[in-house]
Amino acid sequence: MRDLKTGELNAVASALHMSTADLQSALRSGKSLSDLETQQKVSDSAVKTAMTKAAKSVLDKAVKAGTITQAQADAILSRAGSGLNFRFGHKPEQEEEAPGAPPGSAPTPTPTPGTSGAAYYSTF
16 A cells, blocks of 8 residues: 555656655645645646556556455545545645534544555545
């Protein structure tokens, strides 16, 4: 799953005509993926397409190696490109608090480094 995340990150950076380090830095500084798409004059669909192609490449290799089944690959691929902002550490702009949650808390947890791939992809 680390290969998948790395492949997706590289694909998004490439689609945005940025280095991976510059993309990560921009996201950490508070820019949203949408901000970067606008800044770089790249459509959201182009970013999603690049991400889906990268995911398919990684998943095809994992299926061939026997690491995952084709059904698992298909399930993961069906979600590729969705939840981009979440996967890259950003909350939706109009986020509502969960009932009973402390003020300012996010309704879903952000995956932490080392989170298993299954947990990472079950979040969207």
